[in-house]
Amino acid sequence: MIRLYDYELSGSCYKVRLLLNMLSLDYEKVAIDFVGAEHKSNDFLALNPLGELPLLDDSGLLIRDAQTILVYLATQYDVTHTLYPVDAASQSQVLQWLAIAGNELMSVSGARLAKSLHYPLDIEQLQEKAKRIFVLLDRHLGQHEYLALEHLTIADIACFPYSVLANEAGIDISGYKHLITWIERIKSAPNFIGMPGVK
Amino acid sequence: MIRLYDYELSGSCYKVRLLLNMLSLDYEKVAIDFVGAEHKSNDFLALNPLGELPLLDDSGLLIRDAQTILVYLATQYDVTHTLYPVDAASQSQVLQWLAIAGNELMSVSGARLAKSLHYPLDIEQLQEKAKRIFVLLDRHLGQHEYLALEHLTIADIACFPYSVLANEAGIDISGYKHLITWIERIKSAPNFIGMPGVK
Numbered sequence: 001m002i003r004l005y006d007y008e009l010s011g012s013c014y015k016v017r018l019l020l021n022m023l024s025l026d027y028e029k030v031a032i033d034f035v036g037a038e039h040k041s042n043d044f045l046a047l048n049p050l051g052e053l054p055l056l057d058d059s060g061l062l063i064r065d066a067q068t069i070l071v072y073l074a075t076q077y078d079v080t081h082t083l084y085p086v087d088a089a090s091q092s093q094v095l096q097w098l099a100i101a102g103n104e105l106m107s108v109s110g111a112r113l114a115k116s117l118h119y120p121l122d123i124e125q126l127q128e129k130a131k132r133i134f135v136l137l138d139r140h141l142g143q144h145e146y147l148a149l150e151h152l153t154i155a156d157i158a159c160f161p162y163s164v165l166a167n168e169a170g171i172d173i174s175g176y177k178h179l180i181t182w183i184e185r186i187k188s189a190p191n192f193i194g195m196p197g198v199k
Numbered sequence: 200m201i202r203l204y205d206y207e208l209s210g211s212c213y214k215v216r217l218l219l220n221m222l223s224l225d226y227e228k229v230a231i232d233f234v235g236a237e238h239k240s241n242d243f244l245a246l247n248p249l250g251e252l253p254l255l256d257d258s259g260l261l262i263r264d265a266q267t268i269l270v271y272l273a274t275q276y277d278v279t280h281t282l283y284p285v286d287a288a289s290q291s292q293v294l295q296w297l298a299i300a301g302n303e304l305m306s307v308s309g310a311r312l313a314k315s316l317h318y319p320l321d322i323e324q325l326q327e328k329a330k331r332i333f334v335l336l337d338r339h340l341g342q343h344e345y346l347a348l349e350h351l352t353i354a355d356i357a358c359f360p361y362s363v364l365a366n367e368a369g370i371d372i373s374g375y376k377h378l379i380t381w382i383e384r385i386k387s388a389p390n391f392i393g394m395p396g397v398k
Contacts, residue, residue: 049335050299061288068294075287088274089260095267099301100249136248 002027005047005055007034011109011161012066013054014195015101019070019157022191023077035117067098070154083154094148097155101162104133108162111169127171130162137163138176145185152189160186164198201226204246204254206233210308210360211265212253213394214300218269218356221390222276234316266297269353282353292347293354300357303332307361310368326370336362337375344384351388359385363397 004020006013006029020027032038032053040051048055048064056063056072063069074084084094111126113119137159140147148155164183166173173179186192187199203219205212205228219226231237231252239250247254247263255262255271262268273283283293310325312318336358339346347354363382365372372378385391386398 049338061291063291063295065295065298068291068298071294072287072291075290088271091274092260092262092267092271095270096262096264099264099267102298103302139248 001059003030003057004028005030005032005044005053005057007032007039007053009196010034010053011112011165011195014161014198015066015157016054016056016069016073017195018160018193019073019083019154021193022083022157022189023073024191025073025077065102067102067158070098070158071095074154082151083157085149085153090149094153094155097147098158100133101155101158104129105159105162107133108166108169108171111171112162112165115170116168123170127169130166130169130171134163134166134171134173134176134179137182138179141178141182146182152186156182156186161195161198168197200258202229202256203227204229204231204243204252204256206231206238206252208395209233209252210311210364210394213360213397214265214356215253215255215268215272216394217359217392218272218282218353220392221282221356221388222272223390224272224276264301266301266357269297269357270294273353281350282356284348284352289348293352296346296354297357299332300354300361303328304358304361306332307365307368307370310370311361311364314369315367322369326368329365329368329370333362333365333370333372333375333378336381337378340377340381345381351385355381355385360394360397367396 107129114123306328313322
């Protein structure tokens with residue numbers, strides 16, 4: 001049985017819920033009180049010493065880190081092997097975008113937390129870092145329909161949430177036309193689901 | 200032919216050189232003048248728009264991000280399939296440590312750059328972040344010989360450089376006994392090579 005330790009408003013949890021839905025997988029959601037810092041409680045730290053969400057439990061196999069969870073789910077459950085192809089060359093093209101999702105794009109998450117939950121972070125510095133990566137994404141998407149390959153992969157799923165949530169981080173992405181087109185393309189994918197703030 | 204765009208003193212480049220050597224792969228090294236910001240030149244940005252090292256070119260296939268390169272090389276060239284096993288469960292255990300190598304442990308790199316090249320970064324904040332992850336690594340390595348599985352994987356190769364280079368970032372790791380034992384274990388692996396600062 002698949003269990004997802006989840007916080008509804010987290011973009012990192014959302015990317016996992018989005019993939020689970022696209023794969024039509026049944027799973028149990030365990031709501032973690034992020035605002036109440038339940039992810040830093042001893043009970044949760046025993047499951048994930050990093051104290052971070054999301055966390056996946058697949059029949060006892062614990063997996064932390066959103067990008068790692070996406071690779072695992074696609075490898076294990078995508079019978080079409082399109083969301084994460086099996087050859088090393090294609091996988092490398094997907095993984096290098098997952099690295100951006102887990103690094104540069106997380107500055108959007110930081111800026112959003114600083115705005116909404118008043119985390120003591122340098123919001124302007126985070127916004128600048130995010131803008132640099134949106135410029136790069138927009139330029140890339142001017143020449144490609146999807147980020148890593150010529151079709152939807154977990155690279156798109158990983159980079160989608162904190163692109164579409166940029167406005168909640170005080171970042172205006174309306175000028176990035178190719179990025180906006182790509183966002184609409186993802187939204188029209190089969191079994192797409194949103195989250196609060198993502199229609 | 201494999202070509203590595205490389206900077207000798209980069210821990211991120213070193214982890215790729217270490218794996219290439221462990222796999223006994225021939226490759227051409229292209230030295231990039233990091234101090235002279237050659238990685239931000241138009242020529243290099245045409246190859247990697249992120250302007251980051253390392254960058255791998257395998258017969259025309261360009262791959263950025265050190266952790267992505269490790270996965271690619273192990274998948275493509277490790278005929279024993281032990282450094283990065285083929286099953287989804289084992290891969291997930293490896294990948295979640297690669298995420299730490301690409302995130303939390305990079306604070307060691309930041310602190311090291313701040314010290315050696317006077318990058319305008321908050322060195323104390325970076326050192327504190329690094330110490331938190333060393334505490335976690337040390338605790339984990341008190342119960343496991345290797346990070347992800349019961350044998351050496353690219354998780355160990357990815358986390359090794361910025362652990363062993365911690366002293367150059369002004370971080371004293373001598374108190375983390377299990378971490379030190381693991382460092383010595385990696386150093387005794389077949390085909391191990393060092394770098395300046397790593398004997």
